[in-house]
Amino acid sequence: MVRFFLLLSHALFALGLYGILTRRNAIGLLLSVELILNAAVLNFVLFGRVFGHVQAQAFALFIIALAACEAVVGLAIVLSLSRNAKTVFADRVDLLKG
């Protein structure tokens, strides 16, 4: 049972990495980061259940809260970028290039 859950979270993590490497859209990058964070949360909850540790769920809670913060700040940056640089593609942002 633990193995199946672990394989699932590995697959989720690998898919998130694939998304980060291939997406050009900044919002798409954020979606892939959410996948990776979910893989981590799944592992925390799984091992908290298997070994009966209470703090695992608390850490999963913290990860979810930090994911919310990360999404808020990331989307604010994307909105500001779409206003100033007129693009949402991460590799087209060259405002700092002289």
Add this chain to the structure above:
Amino acid sequence: MAPVQMMAFGVLAAVVLIGALWVVILKNLFRAALSLGLVLLGVAGLFILLEAEFLAFVQILIYVGAILTLVVFAIMLTARLQTAPEASASRQIVPAAVASLGLFVVLAAATLPLTWPSAPSAEAIPPAALGRQLIGPLALPFEVISLVFVAAIVGAIAVASPRRPQDSSH
């Protein structure tokens, strides 16, 4: 693990994997965000399977309710810029596939030989115990999280608010 639980795990795992695949390969970002919602709901189902009901509700409430709504808002606000004529939707597909597949194989090779307890040895963790942890030993991280929330909200407003005309001179 009982057969019915095994079946539920299979269904949820299929939902999560297919949804995650859609998240990374769909060209339409709006559909990708909706399939992220599918993934999050599937993970919430897995939490229920792991007897972490409170976390499942938190996952649905915060992820699907708040973060996903925010993402959909951002996608719609930037809808004009989503389709750049010269830009393809993705890049370096083959190296990325090799890298992520390699990572998966390495992780699986590292964790599969380990032996775990076949059945959960302990009782499921009640939400009351989790609450006692949060006001007891973990009170400081809990408060720091709220500080991070305030910082994130203020920072997001500062970054995303439009500049006033008199500020644009410098």
